[in-house]
Amino acid sequence: MIFAKIIKELLKILQTDVSPNQVAFGAALGVFLGLVPGFLMKLIFFVLILILRVNIGAAFVTWTIFGILSFGLDPLADKIGFFVLNADSLVPLWTYLFNVAIVPFTRFNNSVVMGNITLAILFFLPVFFGARIFISYYRTHWRDKVAKWRITKLLTAGILSHTLLK
Secondary structure: OHHHHHHHHHHHHHHOOOOHHHHHHHHHHHHHHHHOOOHHHHHHHHHHHHHOOOOHHHHHHHHHHHHHHHHHHHHHHHHHHHHHHOOHHHHHHHHHHHOOOOHHHHOOOOHHHHHHHHHHHHHHHHHHHHHHHHHHHHHHHOHHHHHOOHHHHHHHHOHHHHHHOO
């Protein structure tokens, strides 16, 4: 079911005329939603997605993908977060942030949370540029061909997706 929803949303994004930059930026911000744990951190990035002019569908697709990947990345995130939190040059920054009013509620001092924030920052630019290149290539070379496929017509018309996604 979730796979069909992702495919439907992805087809909708690919077949529209939304700017590749808007789609790519939405996808890149969705990485933060998928990787960063905790309600407050997700809320911050969700509000950012709503405020900025980005493609919300792309953000939700990458949120889902990176949310699934995050379970496998947690051991790596723990090691990265431990390294970042214990870097001697950054300790004064972490001390300052911990004493700011609302920042401790983000749980940034947890090694897994910090590791996931770091991973999201590292994935941001590759996802942005990769999505932008993919969208541009798809729209010039594949868009018209895929639009003629029967499954695309059924999914975008809502006939098949209405039955599958109930």
